[in-house]
Amino acid sequence: MSKKSILRLVFLQVFSVSSFTMAQQLNFNENTFFFPHSYQYHQMISSLGLSTAKLPEDVVETDDIIRAPLFSYRLKYGLPENFVAEGGVETNIVTWHISLGPKWNYELNRMGFSIGTDIAYWFGKLTQFGFDTKFTGWMLYPNISAGYQFNNFTISLKSELVFNLAEKSINGTSNVANDLDFFNGWTIGAYLEQPLWKDHFVVIGIRSTYLKFYYPIWAAFSTFDRTYFIPEATFTFIL
Amino acid sequence: MKTIIILCASLLLIYSCNNEVDITNPVVDPSNFLSETTPLPLDSKKVMEGVYNVTEGNNLLGDQVVVKWTRDRLSIFSGKNGGYIILDGGSLDSVLFFLGYWRYATNTETGVVNFYISSGEGGKKILNGDTTATDIVFTGVYGNGKESANKTIKLQYKRPFSQAVRNGNFYILAHRGGGRNSDYLGVSENSIEMINIAERFGSTGIEIDARLSKDGVPFIYHDSDINLRLTQKSLIWGNIEDFTWPQIRSLITLRNGEKIPKLLEVLSFVLHKTELRAVWLDTKDVDVLPAEIELQKAIMDTAMTMGRDLKIAVGIPADDILQAFLNYPGHENILSLCELSIDNVRQANSEIWAPRWTQGTQNSEVQQMHTEGRMAFVWTLDEPSYIEEFINESEFDGILSNYPTIVSYYHYIK
Numbered sequence: 001m002s003k004k005s006i007l008r009l010v011f012l013q014v015f016s017v018s019s020f021t022m023a024q025q026l027n028f029n030e031n032t033f034f035f036p037h038s039y040q041y042h043q044m045i046s047s048l049g050l051s052t053a054k055l056p057e058d059v060v061e062t063d064d065i066i067r068a069p070l071f072s073y074r075l076k077y078g079l080p081e082n083f084v085a086e087g088g089v090e091t092n093i094v095t096w097h098i099s100l101g102p103k104w105n106y107e108l109n110r111m112g113f114s115i116g117t118d119i120a121y122w123f124g125k126l127t128q129f130g131f132d133t134k135f136t137g138w139m140l141y142p143n144i145s146a147g148y149q150f151n152n153f154t155i156s157l158k159s160e161l162v163f164n165l166a167e168k169s170i171n172g173t174s175n176v177a178n179d180l181d182f183f184n185g186w187t188i189g190a191y192l193e194q195p196l197w198k199d200h201f202v203v204i205g206i207r208s209t210y211l212k213f214y215y216p217i218w219a220a221f222s223t224f225d226r227t228y229f230i231p232e233a234t235f236t237f238i239l
Numbered sequence: 240m241k242t243i244i245i246l247c248a249s250l251l252l253i254y255s256c257n258n259e260v261d262i263t264n265p266v267v268d269p270s271n272f273l274s275e276t277t278p279l280p281l282d283s284k285k286v287m288e289g290v291y292n293v294t295e296g297n298n299l300l301g302d303q304v305v306v307k308w309t310r311d312r313l314s315i316f317s318g319k320n321g322g323y324i325i326l327d328g329g330s331l332d333s334v335l336f337f338l339g340y341w342r343y344a345t346n347t348e349t350g351v352v353n354f355y356i357s358s359g360e361g362g363k364k365i366l367n368g369d370t371t372a373t374d375i376v377f378t379g380v381y382g383n384g385k386e387s388a389n390k391t392i393k394l395q396y397k398r399p400f401s402q403a404v405r406n407g408n409f410y411i412l413a414h415r416g417g418g419r420n421s422d423y424l425g426v427s428e429n430s431i432e433m434i435n436i437a438e439r440f441g442s443t444g445i446e447i448d449a450r451l452s453k454d455g456v457p458f459i460y461h462d463s464d465i466n467l468r469l470t471q472k473s474l475i476w477g478n479i480e481d482f483t484w485p486q487i488r489s490l491i492t493l494r495n496g497e498k499i500p501k502l503l504e505v506l507s508f509v510l511h512k513t514e515l516r517a518v519w520l521d522t523k524d525v526d527v528l529p530a531e532i533e534l535q536k537a538i539m540d541t542a543m544t545m546g547r548d549l550k551i552a553v554g555i556p557a558d559d560i561l562q563a564f565l566n567y568p569g570h571e572n573i574l575s576l577c578e579l580s581i582d583n584v585r586q587a588n589s590e591i592w593a594p595r596w597t598q599g600t601q602n603s604e605v606q607q608m609h610t611e612g613r614m615a616f617v618w619t620l621d622e623p624s625y626i627e628e629f630i631n632e633s634e635f636d637g638i639l640s641n642y643p644t645i646v647s648y649y650h651y652i653k
Contacts, residue, residue: 057421057468058260058421059421061419061421061462061468126597130578130594130595130597130598131595131597131598132597132598132599133597171596171597171598171599171625172597172598172599172600172601173599173600173601174599174600174625174628174629174632176622176624176625176628177624178622178624179623179624221597221621221622223321223345223621223622223623223641223642224345224346224421225320225343225345225346226260226346226347
């Protein structure tokens with residue numbers, strides 16, 4: 001999919017969803033999560049989300065459209081000097097991904113910018129279907145975000161690089177340090193945040209990932225040394 | 240409503256994107272040079288086999304490779320990216336020439352490669368079948384992608400295969416006849432064309448998937464449905480076993496243009512046209528079991544009269560197939576391979592136990608099988624680091640893999 005097509009999709013979503021928004025003054029700084037606004041010291045915003053992905057056919061060997069639902073809980077916590085700490089947990093039950101990292105946010109009029117990095121520990125365990133397997137790993141996600149406040153909604157873009165720091169798997173009594181490439185790929189996502197009712201916001205997002213190793217499907221033990229485009233759709237409630 | 244429609248349309252659009260892989264196989268021997276050479280005798284081929292140091296051009300395959308003749312090609316296996324070289328060759332005077340291509344198994348990088356062995360660097364001794372030849376040097380050039388061969392590569396004989404390797408009876412089994420469609424080998428999985436090249440990857444056996452057509456003809460095909468992962472667009476779709484053999488044969492074309500083969504055609508091909516030692520029939524549906532057993536018996540009887548070392552094992556991958564197998568008269572004497580528990584193996588009197596690799600090396604269970612006179616294969620192991628681990632630390636008699644080239648490398652350097 002071309003960059004032009006992705007931008008077109010984002011525009012379509014903004015245009016369509018905005019028709020539901022209310023003509024009232026909204027406090028985005030207290031109710032949006034992906035928009036990189038500045039945080040007051042000790043301010044907390046959390047979100048609960050669900051995402052699905054279209055997995056690479058080479059790896060999963062099926063043409064089912066939507067797979068790998070992931071539930072996520074994320075929390076941002078305001079620190080002094082425009083710094084924000086962000087943590088999150090993603091899971092599909094078999095796999096858990098726990099991330100934490102600092103960000104520095106900067107707001108200019110209706111725009112917001114953010115730069116930061118997250119480090120994540122992830123692990124998976126499967127003891128059914130002929131598996132006696134555990135897989136653990138560490139990943140690093142340097143990231144940047146930019147967003148714009150419209151009257152009734154915000155639109156934000158977030159891009160990140162993905163690095164594999166270390167990984168290890170255990171199958172029965174066999175214990176091997178896997179050898180994934182250090183640079184795993186990159187992602188870019190577009191997120192629309194708008195009120196669902198009153199000041200309760202929801203987020204609709206599309207993320208394009210270009211990765212060699214997609215951790216939620218670690219159990220496939222894919223050995224393909226090529227980058228796959230894996231699109232994700234997310235739906236998130238701001239708590 | 241408008242929002243939902245546009246959102247759904249957007250998601251469908253973005254989800255419809257495919258990860259197309261573009262691979263251009265290099266043109267080998269465009270001037271037909273090898274037709275002017277003399278094919279090498281079997282004795283000469285054996286002299287060349289062994290472990291070699293890469294003394295120049297180790298960017299391509301690392302520092303060490305395995306050189307092994309297969310039925311019709313000289314194959315070179317390495318530990319770098321599952322890299323391998325497939326060569327055709329012959330002699331002219333006392334110089335040996337080899338032309339072919341290299342490929343990384345785990346991605347789609349490939350290119351041409353050419354070698355020669357001069358008369359003084361082993362060529363003469365090889366042609367004389369001199370088994371004491373230890374000074375063999377392959378001198379060659381290779382290219383990346385479509386470029387011509389322009390980078391130097393040199394291989395120096397290091398040692399012969401170990402006694403354990405030469406005297407062993409280890410099975411290197413290729414998944415789906417040689418590899419998956421997603422390995423982009425230029426031929427389709429579960430096709431005769433794939434089986435024809437399986438030995439070049441070091442395979443000594445293959446695994447294939449057996450199904451039964453609506454009119455009772457066993458054929459090989461992996462999935463239950465007709466889909467674009469395995470086939471080109473066709474006029475029929477749905478469950479493939481709902482169609483008759485004439486419909487399957489005439490209306491479906493495999494991904495790379497081949498026709499779906501009958502199981503009989505495949506087994507006959509293996510028997511008469513290859514030197515493969517094992518066929519693992521993965522029973523995909525309980526209905527195919529009786530026909531599979533009949534064909535197995537017929538082909539193995541013929542193999543026996545030919546003095547051919549060929550095992551054809553009926554796969555028992557699931558409980559319903561085990562039950563049907565146990566209900567089959569005389570099942571105790573049928574060569575079978577059971578993927579279930581050790582107790583099920585004993586129940587079916589299977590000659591081979593085949594657990595999934597993700598349960599580990601299971602050495603004590605494998606030893607139990609050996610004590611009972613059975614063999615043990617493990618499937619489907621593709622992760623290079625685990626292949627090395629299983630080759631060196633486990634007691635399995637065979638490994639099923641999509642990368643028989645990687646299994647070959649770690650087996651032959653053992």
